[in-house]
Amino acid sequence: MMRIPQKGRDWSFLKSELEDAKKDDFSWRRGRMALYYYYLDEELKRVQQEAYCAYWNENNMAHRAFPSLKRLEGEVVEMGLSLLHAPPGATATFTSGGSESIFLALKTARDWARAEKGVTRPKAVVPRTCHPTFTRAAHYLGIEVVRVRTSRNDFRADVAGMAERIDADTIMLMGSAPNYPFGVFDPIADIAALAQERGLWMHVDACVGGFLAPFVRDIGHDIPAFDFAVPGVTSISADLHKYGMAAWGASLMLLREQRLKDKYQIFTFDDWERGAYMQPTAQGARPGGAVAAAWAVMNYLGMDGYHRIARIIMETKRRLTGGINAIPGLAVLEPNELSIFVYRASDPALDIGAIADGMAARGWFVGRQAEPKGIHLALNPNHEVMVDDYLADLRAVVAQARGVAGAATAERSY
Ligand SMILES: Cc1ncc(COP(=O)(O)O)c(C=O)c1O
Incomplete structure (x- = not known):
C-alpha cells in the first residue's frame, strides 16, 4: 500500500507528474465529452x-x-x-x-x-x-x-x-x-x-x-x-x-x-x-x-454573458439535432427543451449500442441512456467546436454499424 513519502518531493517534479497523470483522460477541451464539464473560454477560466x-x-x-x-x-x-x-x-x-x-x-x-x-x-x-x-x-x-x-x-x-x-x-x-x-x-x-x-x-x-x-x-x-x-x-x-x-x-x-x-x-x-x-x-x-x-x-458574465451562453448552446443543439435527424436510421427524441437531448435508432437494422461503441472507439466519451436505449448529450458552450467532427464520425459509424449488435446495455449508463 502506498505511504506518505518520508521526504517531501520537489513541486516542479510533482507538477509535471500531475500533468502527466492526465494523459489518458478525456479531452473535454475539444468537446469530446458528452457530460461532466462546463467550459466557455480561457478568459472565464482565468476569472474562476x-x-x-x-x-x-x-x-x-x-x-x-x-x-x-x-x-x-x-x-x-x-x-x-x-x-x-x-x-x-x-x-x-x-x-x-x-x-x-x-x-x-x-x-x-x-x-x-x-x-x-x-x-x-x-x-x-x-x-x-x-x-x-x-x-x-x-x-x-x-x-x-x-x-x-x-x-x-x-x-x-x-x-x-x-x-x-x-x-x-x-x-x-x-x-x-x-x-x-x-x-x-x-x-x-x-x-x-x-x-x-x-x-x-x-x-x-x-x-x-x-x-x-x-x-x-x-x-x-x-x-x-x-x-x-x-x-x-x-x-x-x-x-x-x-x-x-x-x-x-x-x-x-x-x-x-x-x-x-x-x-x-x-x-x-x-x-x-x-x-x-x-x-x-x-x-x-x-x-x-x-x-x-x-x-x-x-x-x-452579467446578463449579457449568460444570454450569449444560452445562444451558443441552443444553436449548437439546433445544428447537432438537425444533423443527427438527417442521418437515416437515427431520431432525436422530442421534446427536448434546453441543453440535454437523447437520440436513438429508429431503424431496426441499427443497434444504438453498436453506434455508441463506434463513437467511443473514435475517441468520444459517450453518455449511454438505458431506457429507451439511446445516446444522451448534455451540451455546454464548449460543444460548439465539436459539431462538424461529431456528425462526420456519426455518419461513418452508422454506415459501419448496420446489423452489428453493441454493448450499450452492458455498460454503466451514467
Ligand atoms: C437534475 C439534477 N439534479 C441534481 C443533480 C446533482 O447535482 P450534483 O452532481 O451537483 O450534486 C444533477 C446532476 O447532474 C442533475 O442533473
Missing part, C-alpha cells in the same frame, strides 16, 4: 481560477472572521433569488452542489412535516425521471421515495399518477426543471397546485435549468414557468457550478420563506465545551474560493 485563489485560505464557515465572504455570499444569494422570481422574505443557502441543495431541501421538509404535521414516517412522491440524488439523500434522511412512472410520449411527470400515490405520510412532491434523462420540464405548475391543495412541500429541482432556462427564455424560446413565479413552489435547487459557469462546489438551495430556514434547516447545538455551534449546510468548513469564484463569474 483567480477569484478562487483570492480566497484560497478563507474558510466560509467563519463569517465572523471573514465578513467579506458573508457579503459576497449574500450577493450571490440575492442574484439567484432575483433571477428565480423570489418574493420578499425568501432566502437561499450557498451549498457545495446539487446533491447538497437537494439534501437540505429534503431535510428541511422532513423537519417541517414532523413539527407542523406530526409526520414521523415521511414519504416524497417524485417522477421516475427525478435525479438519483433525491433517492440517495432521502435514504440518508430516513425518507421513503415513491418514484412514479412518467409519460412515454413527452417524458413529463404524470401528475394524476403522482396524486394517486399521495397518502397521510407524504410530505413532499417534486418536479425537475428540466429532468436529466430527457431534458424536459415537468409540469411544475400542475404539481405545485396539487401540492398546495394537499398541504405538501413542493421542491423544484432546477439544478440543470436554474441558471440556463431564464436566459434561454429571454432569447425567445418557449420555457414554462418553473420557479417562485409558480404559486406553491416551496424550495428550488439551482446549480451555479453547472450553467451558472462557476467553479466546482457551488449551488443554491432557495426557500420561499426565511422562517423555514430558521426553524427547520439550520442545525444548532451547544452540548459541548466550546459552546454554541450552528450550521445551515451539511458541510462544516467551506471553501471561500467557491463563493468568490461564483460571485466573480456572475459579475463578469
Whole structure:
C-alpha cells in the first residue's frame, strides 16, 4: 500500500507528474465529452481560477472572521433569488452542489412535516425521471421515495399518477426543471397546485435549468414557468457550478420563506465545551474560493454573458439535432427543451449500442441512456467546436454499424 513519502518531493517534479497523470483522460477541451464539464473560454477560466485563489485560505464557515465572504455570499444569494422570481422574505443557502441543495431541501421538509404535521414516517412522491440524488439523500434522511412512472410520449411527470400515490405520510412532491434523462420540464405548475391543495412541500429541482432556462427564455424560446413565479413552489435547487459557469462546489438551495430556514434547516447545538455551534449546510468548513469564484463569474458574465451562453448552446443543439435527424436510421427524441437531448435508432437494422461503441472507439466519451436505449448529450458552450467532427464520425459509424449488435446495455449508463 502506498505511504506518505518520508521526504517531501520537489513541486516542479510533482507538477509535471500531475500533468502527466492526465494523459489518458478525456479531452473535454475539444468537446469530446458528452457530460461532466462546463467550459466557455480561457478568459472565464482565468476569472474562476483567480477569484478562487483570492480566497484560497478563507474558510466560509467563519463569517465572523471573514465578513467579506458573508457579503459576497449574500450577493450571490440575492442574484439567484432575483433571477428565480423570489418574493420578499425568501432566502437561499450557498451549498457545495446539487446533491447538497437537494439534501437540505429534503431535510428541511422532513423537519417541517414532523413539527407542523406530526409526520414521523415521511414519504416524497417524485417522477421516475427525478435525479438519483433525491433517492440517495432521502435514504440518508430516513425518507421513503415513491418514484412514479412518467409519460412515454413527452417524458413529463404524470401528475394524476403522482396524486394517486399521495397518502397521510407524504410530505413532499417534486418536479425537475428540466429532468436529466430527457431534458424536459415537468409540469411544475400542475404539481405545485396539487401540492398546495394537499398541504405538501413542493421542491423544484432546477439544478440543470436554474441558471440556463431564464436566459434561454429571454432569447425567445418557449420555457414554462418553473420557479417562485409558480404559486406553491416551496424550495428550488439551482446549480451555479453547472450553467451558472462557476467553479466546482457551488449551488443554491432557495426557500420561499426565511422562517423555514430558521426553524427547520439550520442545525444548532451547544452540548459541548466550546459552546454554541450552528450550521445551515451539511458541510462544516467551506471553501471561500467557491463563493468568490461564483460571485466573480456572475459579475463578469452579467446578463449579457449568460444570454450569449444560452445562444451558443441552443444553436449548437439546433445544428447537432438537425444533423443527427438527417442521418437515416437515427431520431432525436422530442421534446427536448434546453441543453440535454437523447437520440436513438429508429431503424431496426441499427443497434444504438453498436453506434455508441463506434463513437467511443473514435475517441468520444459517450453518455449511454438505458431506457429507451439511446445516446444522451448534455451540451455546454464548449460543444460548439465539436459539431462538424461529431456528425462526420456519426455518419461513418452508422454506415459501419448496420446489423452489428453493441454493448450499450452492458455498460454503466451514467
Ligand atoms: C437534475 C439534477 N439534479 C441534481 C443533480 C446533482 O447535482 P450534483 O452532481 O451537483 O450534486 C444533477 C446532476 O447532474 C442533475 O442533473
